[in-house]
Amino acid sequence: MRQLYEFLEQDNRSAGFARVAISTLAVLLVWQLVSMLVTNRLLLVPPAEVAAALVKEVESGAMWTNAVATVTAVVTSFIVSVAIGVAVGLALASSRVLSLTGGPVLSALNSVPIIALAPLFIAWLGLGFASKFVLVIMVAVFPVVVTTEAGLRATDKQLVEAARSFNATPLQIFSTVTFPYALPFIVSGIRVAWARALVGIVVAEFFGSFAGFGFAILSASQTFDTARVLGYVIMLGAMGLIGSVLFATLERRLAPWRQE
């Protein structure tokens, strides 16, 4: 028991996998127990039934269709959000005037629940890719803008001075000091953006689309197919988890000195 405990505390890959496995098992166990108490199958179904529903979706080909629709839409809009977010953050960090005038607008937009505008976007842009694209960008871009600007501004003055002492040009100062220093900040913004992008895509698909995980969840719940609803929610959860682990790892890789 003691050995297991020490193993789980380690900071390596196999211990990490073991931790994820244990917490997944724990969730499944609790879920199983609760579903034995709550016997109304409209409200909750046990894990095994959800797994069976997922298998059925895969066999019918519906899983593949929905996955392609959701993943292509969310990945393209996410990549575009990151590109726009970094570009806007760069502009804000390089111009004081721009930051002072644009900053309040941005933080206002950032605190408005833009997701609530989903019905409007769909009315403007119609059902399909365009409305998903715009809605995801609108929710995912802000964390990247904010962390990019903050990261670029946080730069270590002493490192800039050392670079200047070696006769670095402004461009060299940017590429060898300011930007590498900001990179871990930017990646943490990207991690938040990915989580928001997933929320954005599901909501967009609820309101207007003919394929995708959000569409599938909505149509399953209209036929009271709780197993199928939970199955697709698990798919979304897995996408969120993968992104979060990936970006957290990247953040650590880029800034190993922050661990100490």
Added chain:
Amino acid sequence: MSDAIRLKVEKIDKVFKRRDKPSVEALRSIDMSVAEGEFVSIVGASGSGKSTLLRIIDGLIAPSGGRVLVDGRAVDKPGPDRAMVFQQDSLLPWKTVVDNVAYGLTLAGTRRADAERTAQRFIDIAGLQGFEHHYPHQLSGGMRQRVNVARALAVNPKILLLDEPFAALDAQTREIMQTELLSIWQETRKTVLLITHQIDEAVFLSDRVIVFSARPGTIREEIPVTLPRPRTLELKRSPAFVELVDHIWKLIEAEVRAGIKQS
């Protein structure tokens, strides 16, 4: 040591103007020169403008008056003829030791392979063999300062500017670093201008010690150090050494004490 003047500082003044606050006169009428291959130290109370003078010589900030000459030519911005080792940690934390040492060279456009070969030479001189691929956060304070010195030497400057390079180190490490700096200096024959608040460090290393007065910084006295070279740590226990340290301490004691009361 030849008699050619490598570095000349002429009538340097520096006043820091600040918004909404009284301006600070950091330096007043500083005149000094350093011969080629000479090792000169500046000591003075904290806040007496030592770092400011070094930054002006390096070309990082402009003086309010006066000028700096290297080999007779006025300089007003950083250049490859001078390299600085800073008081604060200034290594790039995301670069390995070899990349940090090669940093100045790559900025100057040296090809990567050449830069790395040169870096390796100074890594060897600084006693950093085996740590080439470590990151700064994996090194002790003493090792990090060696990297800083190696990085400055790698660009092959004529003048090495050192701003309290060993201040953050413990006493034993500092003594070791002092003797290593001496042997590097003997090997590379650089002109060195070193700032320190440790009088014994200044005397041990230098051909000449310049004593600053407190704000505004002015030169109070220049003291030649004629102790024989090569010097070993035993020198620090000789009567001549102790006497010289004591003399300099008396020159600045009152100001250092006043400075302690102020802060």
